[in-house]
Amino acid sequence: MSCTRCGGTAVIEEFLDDKGSSLGFEGLRCLNCGHIEDSVIHSNRGGGGSFPRPSRHEHLLG
Numbered sequence: 001m002s003c004t005r006c007g008g009t010a011v012i013e014e015f016l017d018d019k020g021s022s023l024g025f026e027g028l029r030c031l032n033c034g035h036i037e038d039s040v041i042h043s044n045r046g047g048g049g050s051f052p053r054p055s056r057h058e059h060l061l062g
């Protein structure tokens with residue numbers, strides 16, 4: 001694994017929330033610059049822009 005920011009060595013770490021409960025996520029932490037990348041963000045990129053709009057029908061009363 002390499003850091004997307006600096007290209008350094010990144011390791012997979014498990015991050016816990018503030019309470020230290022079981023709600024955690026896995027992410028990459030760069031040993032070089034300290035950049036943290038969420039694996040969810042990493043795999044869910046490229047959205048937006050071409051979101052399909054639902055067609056709207058107008059009703060004429062009367």
Ligand SMILES: [Zn+2]
Binds near residue numbers: 007008031032033035
């Ligand atoms: Zn880095």
